[in-house]
Amino acid sequence: MFLFAGSKADGGSDRRTIHREYDILDKRKPVTALRAGEDRAMLLGLSMVLFSVMMYFVLGITVLRSYTDRCGTECWRRSRYPCLQVYVSLNSSGKVVRLLHNEEAQESNPENQNHTTTITKKARQRLFFLRRLRRFKMDSRILCNSYRCTIESILTSCITAWYGSCTALNRQALQRVVKTAQNFTRTELPSMGDLYSQRLRKKALRIIKRPHYPSHKLFSLLPSGRHYRIILTRTTRFSDSFIPQAIRLLNN
Template identity: 50%
Template sequence: MLFGSTISNNLKWELNIDTIVKKVQQRLHFLRRLRAFGLTTQIMLTFCRSPIESVLTFSITVWFGYTTVKEKLRLNRVVKTASRIMGRDLPSLELYQQRLLGRVILISHDSSHPPHDLFNLLPFSRLFRSIKTRTNRFSTSFPPSRTSIVKTKVIFLPSVVHT
C-alpha cells in the first residue's frame, strides 16, 4: 500500500481497482438505505459526493491512466449502479480529465514545483509542448500523457500564461 493506493510488485493497478470497487460497493449499501428512507435526491447526491466520489477519485491522476479497459468498465459499473440507486445520471469517470487539467494548471503556475519545467507552453501559444519519450511506460506517466490530453483544453483557458 502506497499512501492509500495499492500497487502490486508488477506495477499493475488491479489490486487498487479491487480495493476501490469493494469500498464503493460497501458505501452503496448506505446509499440504498438512504433511498429506502425516502430522502431527497439532493441529500443522496451529497452523500454520493462525500464518501463515494472521494474513494473513486483518490489519487486518480496517478493510477487512472494505467488502467485497462476492463478495469475502467468495472469502475464505471459502480458509478452506474450509484446513478440507478439515486435515479439520476452521474458523470462517469470523465472527471479524471478535469482533475488532470487542474493539476497541470497548478503545476504550470507554480515555478517551485519539481515538474514545473516539464509543462512548457509553446511560444505564442496556449498549448503545452509535448515531451518526447522513448518507452511506453514513460509516455503514459503523468507529464507526457497529460500534456497531450490537456493540449486541446488549455486553448480555452485565458488564465494559463507561462511565467
C-alpha cells in the first residue's frame, strides 16, 4: 500500500514539473520574438540614418557644388533660363566679362563696386594731409583749396560715368569722406549729389554746343523748344546712365 501510494505521488510531482517547464518555454517564446523584432527595427532605423547621411554628402558635395559653380550666385533669380550665361571678350583690355541678360543696374556688377571702393580708399588716404594742415592751424581757405586739389579731384574723376549707377551704400561711403573733410575745413562743402549734378550739366551743355559730337543727336528739342525729348528706357541701368540723367536734369 505504501509503495503504491508513493509511486502515485512521485508520478504526480513529475507531471507538475513537466507542465511548469512547458509553461516557462511558452512564456519565453513570445519574449524572444519581441526582442528579435526590436533588434531588426533598430538596425533598419540606423541603416536609414546612415544612408541619408551618405546621400547628403554625395549630393551636397559632388553634385550640387558643381552645379552652383557652373551657374553662379546670380542664377538663383527668377528667370526662364537660370543657367544661361554669355561671356564677351573685350578687345581693349582682353578681359572676359559676363553679359547680363536683363541689363539690370550695375549693383550686381562687381567692377563698379570695386571702382567706388578704390576711390573712397584713395580719398581717405588724402585726408591725412588735410588733418596735418589743420594741426598746423592753417587758414580755412588753404584747407579748402587743398581739399579741392587732393580729395575732390579724386572723388569727381569721371563722375558722370559711374556715380549714377552707384548703390546707396557706396554713395553714403563717399559722402562720409566729404563730411570728414568738412569737419577739418570748418566750412560747408558741396555734397556728392551737387557735384554730380554740376558736372552732368556742364558736360551736357558742352555736347549740345558741339554739333560734331557723336551723342549730339540724342539731345533733340521738342517742338516747343523748351524741353528735350526724353529717351525711353526699359532697364534701370540705362536710365541711370549719362544721357537720360542729363536730359532729366536739363528739363528740370
